[in-house]
Amino acid sequence: MSDFWSSFPGMDTALSAVSEYIRTATASSNPIIQDALSELFEHQGKMLRPGMLILASQFGNPDPKRIYPLAAAIELLHTATLIHDDVIDDSPVRRGLPAVHMRYGKKDAVLIGDFLLSRCFLVAAEYTTPQNAIHLGKAISAICAMELDQDADRFKPSLSVRNYLKKIIGKTALLFSLACHVGAAEAKAPPQVTERLRRIGYNIGMAFQIIDDILDYTGNERELKKPIGNDLRSGLVTLPLICALRQDREEKLLPLVQTDRFPYSDIPTLLSLTQQLGGIAEARRYAQLYTERALREIAQIPQGVAKQNMEQLAKKLLIRTY
């Protein structure tokens, strides 16, 4: 497992238990499913969403027998969307491994994603309240609708900051928000705290995705376990480029991202121009803004270990390099 959580007491044990639920929930006599998923879950990412769900549950009285399966459901959902996204975006690599569709073909990747979605709902139906299952269903619908918006805008570099922010809501912030919300609700945290955690998850999610998009420009490929410049290659315009274009008074960058050339332009040139025009720095300010919003909400919650953990998480995610 990633050592991301090593500074959060008890989290490694908790996430191991979540992994066990994931293994049980995805057990199948089908060899393709078994093969594809065991590999994928062995090379688990940071398990941020289940981790946040567990942190949020600590604001109430968490029953591990209900919280861990729910955390597993969130990770199953996340993994399902990753598999389908990689099919959709034709991304070759995930977690340092060939993406599922590269190894098993697009057909099987669609089915494996559907399988995970159904297991996510199954776990939710078995272990959570109908109300939390409803939150889950609504969140997935919203995520799909927002992804469809994003697909419609592909290869249109005229994207505004506003549109970008709207899109990453669906891509990331909704699921972070959902994780915090259902974790707190399932542990019967006070309603105002639960509501606040929903907003905290949202803001941390926004900051997280902006940093993710920055790392696609500036990151270290070995640390990230994926090539940089990936988004540009698949025609995805993210905040650094949008911010850089706003400073592109001499029109050095603009011609390179016109629809007739983009995304066949030289990727290293795009990366360095975006950096030079201050696109990275400006994007980082947005991430900081969302982190500050999260921290302001966290500050309103009564003192305690749960609060300290959430604060640590928000800060840690802002300065991460992988």
Place this chain on the structure above:
Amino acid sequence: MSDFWSSFPGMDTALSAVSEYIRTATASSNPIIQDALSELFEHQGKMLRPGMLILASQFGNPDPKRIYPLAAAIELLHTATLIHDDVIDDSPVRRGLPAVHMRYGKKDAVLIGDFLLSRCFLVAAEYTTPQNAIHLGKAISAICAMELDQDADRFKPSLSVRNYLKKIIGKTALLFSLACHVGAAEAKAPPQVTERLRRIGYNIGMAFQIIDDILDYTGNERELKKPIGNDLRSGLVTLPLICALRQDREEKLLPLVQTDRFPYSDIPTLLSLTQQLGGIAEARRYAQLYTERALREIAQIPQGVAKQNMEQLAKKLLIRTY
């Protein structure tokens, strides 16, 4: 709506109510979703699965406010699998219209299918018991796993009858069985009747799929609203061909379905050879067998309108031509 249900009193009204739930459940501010789904649900098929769910609920005390949404959930699930299946099989036509992926691209088709899946679960979480939501989740997992099996066997014409039957369990019988099961359970039908209906749905589903596969050989394209020979063209070996191969003593058919030639062989020749070798007649006997099993189970249920309806349905599906 299809006039398939016209001989079942009250069913047209009930299915109109189900359609209304479907419209509400799939409402979205996203124009692509709105566009794709309104068209798809306007050209509704026979709505067999929701219809069966409603028939099964009549063995208990159905509350329309719970049964109709559950019937809508089953149709949403079915539609989601159709959209993903058409992506997977590259089928160009569905319900006489271009398949969703033909109009909106494969990427959007995957997302629209995911959207429908999530709406299916949302409706289930809102209107049904957790136990029925669990049945739903399990059924979808099983369907995906079985589809993956099917994909692995594509273009391998050595398929046995046993393998074929195993596959159509996942493709059709499970969902028919689920529809009957959850319809009866939600209406609190007696447990033995509910259990019997699960088996009835299964057997009707098996017969239904065999007839469907026969119609791909013998059907009238205008009545079916799709080209015949579709399965062969996409490399899908179904029961008529398997039965014909067992009678192919002079090896007229076998060479045409060897992996190096199939599915590029002449489709009309394959269709007529399958017919001549008795493959259609033999497949029809299998359909009859499953229908008889369903009828034997139905015979065990106490007299009443619900029983008569179920009997009528089983017989009607066996002799259908579209």
